[in-house]
Amino acid sequence: MSQLRKAPEGILGFPVAPFNREGKLEEEALYENIRFLLDEGLEAVFIACGSGEFQSLSTKEYEQMVEIAVSAAGGKVPVYTGVGGNLSTALEWARISEEKGADGYLILPPYLIHGEQEGLYQYTKTIIESTDLNAIIYQRDNAVLTLEQIQRLTDLEQLVGLKDGIGDMALNISLSYTIGDRLGWLNGMPMAEVTMPAYAPIGFTSYSSAISNYIPHISRMFYEALLNGNDRLVKEIYEHVIMPINEIRKLRKGYAVSLIKAGMEIMGLHVKNTARPPIVPVEKDHCRQLENILKNAMARYPKTTAAL
Template sequence: MNRKAPTGILGFPVTPFDNQGNVDELALVENIRFLLDSGLEAIFVACGAGEYHALDNNEYESIVEIAKSTVNGKVPLYTGVGGNVYDATSKAKISEKHGVDGYLIMPAYLINGEQEGIYQYLHTIATATDLNAIIYQRDSVVMNLDTLERLIETPQIVGFKDGHGSMEHLIEFTQTIGNKIGWLNGMPMAEMTMPGYVPLGFDSYSSAISNYIPHISRKFYDALLEGDQTTVHEIYQDVILPINRIRRQGKGYAISLIKAGMEIVGLPINSNNVRPPVTPVKREHYVQLEEILKKALDKYPSNLTKSL
């Protein structure tokens, strides 16, 4: 077992549904292949972007099987587990059964526990299998340094993903713990915050826009690491800031806006097919995104997406 968290740009595929509401397995295969062909460093299926909250165990296992055969060892493959501790450990064992590399532990449902409760929740799930585990700080799971230091004594825990955004806490965490674990940026539209995370030692992030314009994610991240502030600024102005302004206008757009972008660039997905409580992107926002992507692909062309 390679006890190391993935680095680089991490792909979080959505779960495509057909017009009958079932998982569209062929579309899922094609979408994962698109991310692999685009050079993303890892694949995380059935996580937040994959509507983890809306999948039953049979659908979940089918997605894991499909991802395993499609990725086929090319990059690390992780799944999402979480919610209540019993459902999380069940899905962790499904993931282990199919030989994935690890799983991302999503937040507990609704409850804000004390630090001891957070520790027990994460530790129980992490030790349910021998797979790698990445703990995800956000929403109801926000820990202090003592809790994190206790958790990283668990061999299975290889990474810490942050979706909380407290720089004071992150500085304390990273400067105390260093490279004992991997550091992943999991903030909404992570490109918005990555310039602040890189100096702290965060060397990977989950990119929503990589689902449909991964070459622009790559161009942005390379420019950021190389100190090319001109390119970073241009991509912010042309792509990241305009898309983020749309994302903030709708609850659930963290999922449905990705599906809209994928549909716009010609990937096999129906952007209207999401599961409640997520709703499709409003028509006016869809049109706005379409115009942004048209201009972006004219300026930053890719051989993996069609011309708009």
């Protein structure tokens, strides 16, 4: 485990949980998914988080996924896990993450309950203090901490970053401008490429990329164009890739996860269009729409142009 107290930067890989038709975890497919992300240059692996269907995993499956991720990464990039939900489970999975050699974890919301700010602070603090691993707060759903609470948490050296999944830009500006480089700032909005032009200028230059699971070179082209001020290319990729995929993603609840698997299957990767309830697989007509988008995207932006 790396003791570097710094959040990962750049495009962050969030592997899926590949399930077969019987609903069992496909370990080989997961290993291939992670190796694919690493071969494409993604700067970190976040295993068993939202895209990895954290909410549907058993403890045994969670251990398997962490072990595979650490093995596949081989120390080349940091490996972060997802911990959250029931506090007892969160603490157990944080311990497992440390034992299996992960570098840190993303703290997901507590199960169901809408707690007061002091309660959310204590929940987050308890998890962070439970291990020596790096920790990243995930702002979303029923767990959105105020500037005051996050400032209190910065007293803990394990806290290295904050990932935003709610899109409150006034809060984000207040956080990033007040706390500054004490934390790393990550864009965790659904299909984060959509909002990156708004996030990058306030310091959120890292993001979780769903499309990197199946068209990582296009995500990289977009990222480099955005940081380098190539507005023409940013707008082109928006028009021909990002917004069309995002329109499909919005059609059904849960498509933020299952559309990734559908895209991977279309691109010939070893993942099936399956998910555990309550998430549903992508419908056939929507798969056809996605296939057409990806076919046109690959013709317009072939992989050989990714470095241009």
